Structure formats: structure tokens, C-alpha cells
Amino acid sequence: MDTKTGHIETEQEKSHGEISKPIDAAVIDRIRADFPTLHQRVHGHPLAYLDNAATSQKPHAVLEAIEMYYRKDNSNVHRGVHTLSQRATDAYELARKQIAEFIGAGSTREIIFTRGTTESINLVASSLGGMILQPGDEILISAMEHHSNIVPWQLICSKMGAVLQVAHVTEDGELDIQDFRSKLSKKTKLVAITHVSNSLGTINPVEQIIADAHALNIPVLLDGAQAVPHLQVDVRDLGVDFYCLSSHKLFGPTGFGILYGKESILDRMPPYQGGGDMIDQVDFSGTTFNELPHKFEAGTPHIAGAIGFAAALQYVEKVGFDVIQRQEADLLAYATEGLSSISGLRIVGQAQEKASVLSFLVGKSHPYDVGSILDRFGIAVRTGHHCTQPLMKLLGVPGTVRASFAFYNTRSEVDRLVEAVGQAGAMLA
Amino acid sequence: MTAPTTILSRAQSLVEEFELFDDWMDKYQYVIDLGKELEPIDDAFRTETHKIQGCQSQVWLQPCSQGRDIWFKADSDAQITKGLIAILLRVLNHSDVSEILQSELSFLEELELKEHLSPTRKNGLDAMIKQIKLYAAAIQASDSIRS
Structure with missing residues (x-):
């Protein structure tokens, strides 16, 4: 599989290139030993945790990094003259550097720490949206977005008198690229689309989306929450203007995430929230703001979150995206084949390019009933609309059962x- | 067989029935089957107004009463939910309003069903009980105004 696009080779391609073999079971066993949560019984069965698109489990390396920080270095960052504060600041800013390198950002000034993808999107919607939108302007999203890439745009559109446009999704769960193109116009001020669909696993053709939008000088924001656990993302290769992600989907702690933004745009954007750390000089007559990235980081941040996330990225690099993608591609193909053999089972979302997410329905059974029974077998899956109610409505289903590997x-x-x-x-x- | 006449005795007989199952699958199957026997609600009540909020699946509740005798019809698009509703209604239906208002419904714990419920399902069931008690309280109030 191409690590950047998620393209899985056909048989013909495989015979010309490297043969993609499943990973040796002993290798996976060693990896599993790194994740304490996996080793427990649920309702008398060994836990099968297949809800990774909701959140991933955390390896020892992450837990230890967080514990070490609190045990040895705990102190506030950026303000103290004392040794502990310096150590905490060093660790915190080193994390920013490691994160920048992991996603291929040009500098640490382009890495804004947030509470997660949701806050990253809200930041851009509020700050950039408030700065550039005029009545009648448009923001273009797709019909497969998570609520967190819909509602922030609805809020800012309603405030500024702008219009939210929605590109169609096909029955297979793919972006209708023709419809997307037809909705790009001079009125479009931003494209905000998910890299990988959380409900269906669809990997969107982001290179094409960015090329089409940039041809009309329209900036692009990608919701990368579901992409980064599966694909090696390089924001400069992509040329994307904003990229949002959450630590907890990528084996790091909850409550921490990233907004990557091109420095040239971030520099022009006004602050999102006011408070400590984001200021330069404060006077009752007015305030000047700190430089990037701190301009967007008001208040004491989630220091342990940054340090834990950096440890998670190191862990992922140690495992390697070649191993990750070979294992996930094998599991997706194996599960698709296995589930397809069940009479009355329907897989929802059959895009050509998919991450290891499998949404399905069993006969007329409610997803909730199926999920409750699977739980009794010790199997954790997600059921419901997966925070994509418009997509479920479009596909004509009340929700799905989702196994994510x-x-x-x-x-x-x-x-x-x-x-x-x-x-x-x-x-x- | 004489029909049990109080919430407590009806709950007790349900608890005894469930004690026959030592396997969770049989218990679940029985819950599902009880749901299938639930008396259907009138279409007029299949509306947003009569939907119980807080359920991941859709649940509709139709109150019926005659004097102080109160009973409910209900439906859900999820079968396990529907079965749990059937259990609840089998215990509560045709009770005096004051009995419903005073009941603690601890039999759900004794059936060992509540522990099998996910937090959202538990919230949904609690929301349903709350709604049933609200209907009972309304009838009680109008009854005391009349008398």
C-alpha cells in the first residue's frame, strides 16, 4: 500500500512490486505486549478491542512518558526561571518539534496545540472565518463529514451571513468529485473536508481536492483525525493549508490535538481565545499578542498531553507505517471477506480506497442490538450514527455497526x- | 393461576422466571421474545412528541388510563430495547397511579439486566421510567383536583 495515499496494490501491481505479506503473528504478539489495556477479559472473554476509530489504546511508552513528566518535571511552562519549569518547557517544546517533523511541517511556528481536532476546526472557523467571510461567501464541505467539521462552519456561516455548501457522496461512500468541482466557485472561501471518513473508512482523493481548490486560490482544511493512525501524512507534500488531528486516535492521550497551519495564513489570523501565554504586552488601553504558535494558545496548556503525544509518535515510528499498513490492510480484507459470508449482512461504504474501518448492518437488526450482543462476547465495536447524522440519512440507514482495526x-x-x-x-x- | 396484583408481586414473578436462565444468551433471547409480544402502539403516538429522549434507539410511549388505573403501550426500533420495555410494562401496567409513583423498580437490578445495559441504554430506561412517573403524577394531580 502506498503509505501516503493509502492505495492498496492490485494483484498485477503486486507481482511487479514488493509482495505485501501479512505480518508475522509473533511480531504482532510483541506489539500487543506494549498495550496493557488489551490484556483483560470482558464478560468472561478476552477483550477484542475493535473500536479504534473512536479512540486507540495507549502503549507503555506513552503511559511512562506522562507519568515521568508528572513525577519528575511537573511545572508550568514558558514562565518560570527555575529548573523544573525549564525542564518542563524543554520537554513541551521538544514535543512540538517532534510533532512538526512527524507531519512534515516547515517549522514549529506552524504547530498549534489544541484540545483535539474539534477545537482545531473551531479555531480556524472562528478566527479565519470571522476575518475573511462576507455575506454570500461560501464554505464547501462534503456530505461525509463528522459533526465537528459541519457545526463550526454552520455557526460561523450564520454569524457572517455566509453559505455552507455540501459536495455529494456516492452510494459507495465516495466523494462525488464532479459535484465537488461544480461547487467550487469565486464565492468559495474555504474547502473543509475529511481526509478519511470516520463512519465508512473512505480515503478521500485529497491531492486532487487540494489541486482543484488551489487552482482557484481557495485554501483547504483537512480533518485528519481518522487519517493519521493509518497514513503517513506530509503536510508540505500535500500543500494543504490547514491540517487537524487528535492525539488520542494516534495512541496518545485524550484532550490534546494539533492544528497545522501555513505560517503565512496563521500570521494574519486574529487570536482565538484570550488569556495568559498568548499575549505580548497587556494594558487596559489594549493588548499586543505573542508570536506564533503561542498567539493561539491561551492559558496553561495540556503539557502532559504534548509530552505523551510525542512519545506516541515515537512509538508509531518505531513500529513503522509499512508494518501498520500491511497489518491493517490484511485485517480489513480478511474481515470484509468473513463478514460478507454472513447471510443478510450489508457492508456500508464500499469505496475503492479505504482505511481499516468496516461499517455494516445485519439484516434488519438495529446496530445497537448487535453491538450489545457483541459486547457480551467481549468484542468492542461502535454502534450508531458515528456523529455523521447527515451521512446516515443520505445512505438511508439509522446507523451502523462499526468495527475499526x-x-x-x-x-x-x-x-x-x-x-x-x-x-x-x-x-x- | 391467579394474576399477581401488585407491582411488587409481578416483579417477583418476573425475577423468578429469569432465575431459570443461567446463560446470558438465553436471557437475552427471552428479552427479545418478550419484546415481540408487546401490544403495538397506535400510529398517532408514533411522533416526536411521544418519543423518549435520551435513547440511542427510537422509543415511543403511549399512555392509557381509566380512572386511577394506568397502563402504557410502547414500541422501539431496537429489539433488546423493546424487550426491556416489555418487562417494565408487564410490571407496571394496570397499577394504581400512587403505586407507580411510589415504586422503586429495584427488580431491574434483580433481573441482572441493568448491569448488561450500556450507559446510554441505562439512561434511556431511566428516561422512560421518569416519563411514566410524570404521566402518573399528572393523572394523580387531575384526580385530586376533581375530588
């Missing part, structure tokens, strides 16, 4: 999923 999942867990789904289908028939 990480590289620490195994074929035997997939076997258990397939068997339990079959049992649930029989019980609910």
Missing part, C-alpha cells in the same frame, strides 16, 4: 467478530 488487532479477533455477528444475527432474526 489497529495494527495490534489480529486475524483471530476478526474470526471472533465474524462468529459473534453471525450469532447476533440469529438471535435477532
